[in-house]
Amino acid sequence: MSATATTPAAEAYPAYLAAVLAGDRRRAFHAVDAALAAGAGLGDVYLLVFQPALREIGRRWQENTITVADEHLATAITQAAMARAFERRFTWREGEGRALLAACTDRERHEVGLRMICDLLELAGWDTTFLGASVPAESLVAMVRTRRPDVVALSATIAPHLPRLRTLIAALRAELGDETPLVLVGGRPFLEDPSLAQRLGADLTADDAGQAVALLQQRFARP
Numbered sequence: 458m459s460a461t462a463t464t465p466a467a468e469a470y471p472a473y474l475a476a477v478l479a480g481d482r483r484r485a486f487h488a489v490d491a492a493l494a495a496g497a498g499l500g501d502v503y504l505l506v507f508q509p510a511l512r513e514i515g516r517r518w519q520e521n522t523i524t525v526a527d528e529h530l531a532t533a534i535t536q537a538a539m540a541r542a543f544e545r546r547f548t549w550r551e552g553e554g555r556a557l558l559a560a561c562t563d564r565e566r567h568e569v570g571l572r573m574i575c576d577l578l579e580l581a582g583w584d585t586t587f588l589g590a591s592v593p594a595e596s597l598v599a600m601v602r603t604r605r606p607d608v609v610a611l612s613a614t615i616a617p618h619l620p621r622l623r624t625l626i627a628a629l630r631a632e633l634g635d636e637t638p639l640v641l642v643g644g645r646p647f648l649e650d651p652s653l654a655q656r657l658g659a660d661l662t663a664d665d666a667g668q669a670v671a672l673l674q675q676r677f678a679r680p
Contacts, residue, residue: 465491465497466497469488476488477530477531478514485534486538489502489541489542500580508666508667510531514528535569539569539572547579547580550581555608557574557586558585558604561589561592561612561613563594564618567644570643574610574669577666581670586600586606594621597629598628601632605636611625611643611659612644615646622642623658639660639676641661641662641673642654643663643669
């Protein structure tokens, strides 16, 4: 679905973006509340409001039209808005029997995309484990060995973090061998060069949270 489609979520996007750029949490929450009240699904709010807003914030930060503090505040507001909307509208479904574990590589702090993937998969009935930012490789490998998820989702958003990602994937494969979960990676470097995922040892990459969920649902679809 396009972010320009006429839906309650898409219509809420400009107001939400203006609110987070202004650092106004109340206005941001009001835009999300209005979309949900107008019938927007929680998934649509994630994909047509939160996701494009964060991408636009990231673009403006890269172009130096907003400060690091502005970017951090917008991200914090969005994390709060996501948690608030999810808590209000999430309903449990019978499990699909699939599990995903998500984490950022050591020193990687951009975690919101992974949080979106986890929440969207929870809506689809998956069981997800979200470890968040900057997880040391040895701790992550130990957690995967214990929990044995079907998928490990990893994020690296800048090139200097890619060697750590490669090392982490290699450690997973060395520890678990043929029982290594499917490894999904994402972040800006993979948008610019999708073949990078395979070169780093991953199985799959996606442009955004929506595509990641769609690819995983397709990969693990029951016959």
